[in-house]
Amino acid sequence: MALEFRAVTKVFPTNAGTPLTAVSGVSFRVDEGEFVSVVGPSGCGKSTILSMTAGLYQPSEGEVLVSGTRVDGPNAHVGFMLQKDLLLPWRTIISNIEFGLESRGVPRAERRARAIAELRHCHLDGFETQYPYQLSGGMRQRAALARTLAIDPEIILLDEPFSALDAQTKLLLQNSFAKTIAEAGKTTLLITHDLAEAVLMSDRILVLSERPGTIIAEIKVDLPHRNEPIKRRVLPEVSDYAAQLFKHLKLEEKAA
Structure with missing residues (x-):
């Protein structure tokens, strides 16, 4: 089951009266069985993207689709794991x-x-x-x-599920999750601040700008062992991908 965002913008009201735009014009697709991570600065709308996928929020503009059907409310096809x-x-x-x-x-x-x-x-x-x-x-x-x-669920949403764990437990759990999700053939969207984690677990990585979040880069992770992060971790190219992500984020920080 595939997931698609089409030109999605989400605006929230505020107590101050000035609306806050969390994400703006976000478009991407996650194919069936694919594992995609989203990285970006704090407050750039990453969790808002997950919430709209789960049907907890509705887009202010654009649409979110699961297998071609517009998401208009809580979605039985989606499983959501929080921090x-x-x-x-x-x-x-x-x-x-x-x-x-x-x-x-x-x-x-x-x-x-x-x-x-x-x-x-x-x-x-x-x-x-x-x-x-x-x-x-x-x-x-x-x-x-x-x-x-x-x-x-056909689609699994992961909102920084490993962030509170120590380094050793985190790596072991990443490996366990990756194997389990791959064996089950689930379409997966991961939100993370850990650039190495994104490289270790993903087929593709989306990089968001500062708020309002827009996609400033899409990186295909052309490495083996997506379902075994411990094996992928020792590949020298992992640090190159992480450095590429860091460069995008630092450039965005300077532009802001």
Whole structure:
């Protein structure tokens, strides 16, 4: 399932009375099964793009389409992972993974079977009856991914899901996520401030300007091992791509 933005602008009202334009004239496409990252300065509208994809905001101008159909509200085809895992502390891990299915009225036996399958897929076997406080940060994020995958979305939105983790846990989790998403064939859009992370995980990278965010560069990452960031990480070209991204962002900073 593909995702497309066509000349999208989003304007928010403010208490001061002067409207704030978050993004302006944004157009791009993410093909089925493709992994695309979006980088840019803080406040440039990256998270606004995810929210419009999920149908939480409507564009002020232009349109967002999923498989050719305009997104006019919350979209059942989209799974959204935020920086925080947002696991419910009073529910066990398996009950947390079932939550989205439960909300959709999926029968108990079916949702339990799907939750167990995703637990195994995300390497959380044996932690079904644990509570979130009993898991490490990395395990909690894997549980959040399992919860997202359990509803079987066609498109996965990732809003800096690794930003709060230490370097070692981050790399291991990037590898786990990349493999899981690739095996499931999911179309993925990642928001990140980590330029190396964008290179390690992506097929393409979109660079946004300062607010109002516009696309100032689109970079195809022509490297192997997209589904294994640990293997991609040792390639010397990775630093060249990161330097290219940094150059775009610094040039934009000077222009601003």
